[in-house]
Amino acid sequence: MTRCTASAGRVLLLSALGAFLPWPAPLALHGIAQSPVRVFRTADLHETVPPPLATLLVREVALLDLLRGTYDSVPLGARPAFVPAAPLTVTLVATGEPRPLRTRHGITLRGAPLRRRGRP
Incomplete structure (x- = not known):
């Protein structure tokens, strides 16, 4: 039987990242795709x-x-x-x-x- 060694702070941090990252991820991917177009024009x-x-x-x-x-x-x-x-x-x-x-x-x-x- 394995024990869970995650602290409450780590669980809170991971859940906050899980809630926050889906929002900026599409924006970051869009920025990565558009930067060569804008910079090298x-x-x-x-x-x-x-x-x-x-x-x-x-x-x-x-x-x-x-x-x-x-x-x-x-x-x-x-x-x-x-x-x-x-x-x-x-x-x-x-x-x-x-x-x-x-x-x-x-x-x-x-x-x-x-x-x-x-x-x-």
């Missing part, structure tokens, strides 16, 4: 903003990693190939993104101020 400013922004951010993160010594555990021979890999990859992809916008859709950075004229 830089294309709402202009369609050509995300590629240079991504390039800038990945280079900044790489520089901070170098200054903090994040790559100290990487062997010395692999560091020259390992450290610039992410910034170079993102830069190469980002330089190719504006061309389809220009050729397929006629969207250029120069045309940004005129694009929404007449809309509220």
